[in-house]
Amino acid sequence: MNDKLHRLREFIWPLLEEDVDSDISDQNLSEEDNAAEENPVLKIEDENLDLALQLQSKIYQEEDDRRKGTESKAALFMGSLSVANTIVIGANTLIWGKGIPIGVIKTSVFISIVLAIYTLRTVWFSVKVLERGTYHVLGNDDINISGDKNSYKRDIISSFFKIIKGNEDVINMKVSHLVMAQEYYKRAMFVICLYAFMVFYFCFFL
16 A cells, blocks of 8 residues: 555655755765775776776766756756746636636646646756756866876876766766656646647537
């Protein structure tokens, strides 16, 4: 019974997992983790440095693309829902101006309220995705360093390692919030389709 209620609640009102629904600033690393993150130990042989540098650069770019893609989708959700809600408001005006029975108006108001709630949740999580966080990039200080060819490569690889590790929590949090925005977006789209069917029925069959 509890499982069915949980599934019903998730269908109507999905929630973030407890281990994800926390602020990034509250995530504490142990002293060992901090030390490893600040000074990663490289076990790469000299002959593999070029390949390692290439792979680290590729991972860095892929993570950055993942962040940008997540933010683009969040902005798309907000934009499309804005247009959809404008259409619904116009449809409300159309229905209420046709002398439709009070029951239909009440149904219209109820659906509009549900849509507004799902829209607000979608926008909320989308804004969380678009929030500015502590995001690390490869800067001039990481590049403008001294050393021979192999030591320079090792320093750049270490910089990539620290940047990728430092951005991991921020990007994962953005992805988690995008998943929630997507869930509420799907429910908002379902409500809009239901509303469109209702408008079609009452306009042409009543």
